[in-house]
Amino acid sequence: MRGEKFAIGIDVGSTAVKLVLISGDRKVAHFAVEPTDPRISEQASRLIREAREKAGEEVPVVATGYGRKLVREKAREVTEISCHARGAFHFLGREGTLIDIGGQDSKVISVGEGGTVLDFVMNDKCAAGTGKFLENAAVRLRLSVEEMGDIAAGTREEVSISSTCTVFAESEIVSLIAQGTDVPSIVRGLHRALVKRVVAMARTLTVAPPVMLSGGVAKNRGIQQILSEEVGLEVLIPEDPQITGAVGAALFGLDT
Amino acid sequence: MSVLSYIVSYSIAGKLLLRARRLRDSRSLSRARWDTSLIAPPLKISAWTKELISRHYLKGRYVEGIKPVAWVTSGAPVEFLTALGLCVLYPENHAALCGTRRVVEELSEAAESKGYSRDLCSYARADIGALLTGKTPVGKLPRPDLLVACTNICQTVLYWYRVLAEHFRVPLVVIDTPFIYEEATPQAVEYVKIQIEQAITTAEKVAGRKLSWSRLTRTLELSREAVVLWGEVLSRGRHVPSPISVFDQFIHMAPVVEMRGEEETVRFYRALLDEVEQRIRKGMSAVRNEKKRVLWDNLPIWYRLRALAERLAARGIAIVASTYTNAWAQLSDLMDPSRPVESMARVYLSPILNRGAGYKLSLMKEMVREYSLNGVILHSDRSCKPYSIGQVDQRKLLTRELGVPALLLEADHADPRSFSEEQVFSRLDSFAEMLGA
Ligand code: SF4
Secondary structure, rough: OOOOOEEEEEHHHHOOEEEEEOOOOOEEEEEEEEEOOOOOOHHHHHHHHOOOOOOOHOOOOOOOOHHHOOOOOOOOOOHHHHHHHHHHHHHHHOEEEEEEOOOOOOOEEEOOOHHHHHEEEEEEEOOOOOHHHHHHHHHOOOOHHHHHHHHHOOOOOOOOOOOOOOOHOOOHHHHHHHHHHHHHHHHHHHHHHHHHHHHHHHOOOOOOOOEEEOOHHHHHHHHHHHHHHOOOOEEEEEOOOHHHHHHHHHOOOOOO | HHHHHHHHHHHHHEEEEEEEHHHHHOOOOHHHHOOOEEEEEOOOOOHHHHHHHHHHHHHHHOOOOOOOOOEEOOOOOOHHHHHOOOEEHHHHHHHHHHHOOOOHHHHHHHHHHOOOOOOHEEEEEEEEEEEHHHOOOOOOOOOOOOOEEEOOOOOOOHHHHHHHHHOOOOOOEEEEOOOOOOOOOOOHHHHHHHHHHHHHHHHHHOOOOOOOOHHHHHHHHHHHHHHHHHHOOOOOHHHHHHOOOHHHHHHHHHHHHHHOOOOHHHHHHHHHHHHHHHHHHHHHEOOOOEEEEEEOOOOOOHHHHHHHHHHHOOOOOOEEEEEHHHHOOOHHOOOOOHHHHHHHHHHOOHHHHHHOOHHHHHHEEEEHHHHOOOOOEEEEEEEHHHOOOHHHHHHHHHHHHOOOOOEEEEOOOHHHOOOOOOHHHHHHHHHHHOOOO
């Protein structure tokens, strides 16, 4: 692999660190995803070392995500907004509206030609409308987040969760269970509550089709299904939604 | 005793000391802390600004028993108070100062522990906290003899000043200004005019003298001159690259708010205008490497001015205009010293916050064109609701109709607890990337 042009993109998120090594012809040559370690700099260094062992010591690193400042090897920092837009365009080749639901924040980006950012909004102030909302509920329901998505997608029964607040939703779940409501319909209701919150935010932009979904939560079939219902449009998902941001970062690395 | 201490501490020693400090400061401004590799060195006028503000509060410290004191809202018709010789103090400006000195959190907590909600305007919380604890970065605030609240900025001031009236047991004059949707109706002007006339009667009682109409006319003239000059200063921001940034404007706007109607204020703004024009002649820009020009909507984030200025300047972003600083320049056309009370009624009915959200949108559009702007930052201010309402739609319409990128930035004008540094900077970075800066 040595001798060719390469770039590394590393997306240090609040729940996971994603690294992508991309070759000059824009193919993903290697990638790694790990839960974020409290010692972010060391973790990033190790992942970068592993990637550089494959492609060479000089491969430039572009860092993105909340922990981007902690990546010592970075040649450049680019924000997640720009990286997600670029990454999604790379995978899907479409302009449109990109929704990214992360562990602790969510963003909606109007993606233009070539993956440029035309407009964006984000929520990083409140856990409702982020992956955290489902994580919290999962703990209450003694389910894993992965199971929840399949349960939500596998039922048509649904109760309406009226609290958008993560804390209040938890007590609502407790009382629904106490009333004997079955778990799948609660789970689907929770997914609806999360999606509605994100869609309300998306509507502050002009939602141009197609709608694309990235971020860790994009793999969740329940979210995919309900999002498509709520926006009334088909939802496209990149091949590997979790590494969209890292791929975008790596593409910025190829520019330099 | 108090007359003596006023004369000695304020009129002689204080004024002289402050003048000496200004002379010293004007020679050593280069020592300022802002990163001058990114931003032009502070305007030379800064030493004078500092002197004016310090003197204002120093006077307040010793004025009790010498002159009657009025506490007023920032949008109150102040000219008749000045003409009557009252010492005028602005609690909102005091709270902004508390913001820059980063003491709002402590003061606000004092107010909150007495039951004032955290949802209240942080200016109100800071000032009420200062009242309850007696703590203020200016040493001491003079006790008011009169309170004047004008509702042309928000309804909060109405309740806030009622609290003050109860606390100090002094007369409160409320000037109620009907909201303007399109144009001020003759009835609205008449209604406000009558209230100002009544306010004059109350103020005369407090002052213990009759208002001299020639002095009122003169005060209005001076007020108008200062406002016109302020508008001229701001308009120099149209020059590319801009000689003055919104951060300069935030710092040097205090006199036009607090000292309108005084001779020295007019001289001050004339000097500021000269200096800004000199900068244009010398090709000096406020942001060293100006690449993109942006509009700011809403109040400043007082406790992070420097960090924001530097972060943006590092990416070549210059904020060159704002709806906020512009508010004090906007009303000069309506000021007519030959019809003092009626023109005051018109002026004080018309501030941006007393008009519809559509008006603000059209103003922003106009500014985007006039100042050749590439983007808009809308500070969504947690505790100033009247300024923030409508921003979600304004943002969308600016983007859609003018094609200028606009960013909603969540923070608060004085309370740092509503400011999340990482998130704010991350949004600004994304915005900068989107602008191509
Ligand atoms: S609420 Fe807004 S307009 Fe009213 S006093 Fe506070 S900052 Fe000023």
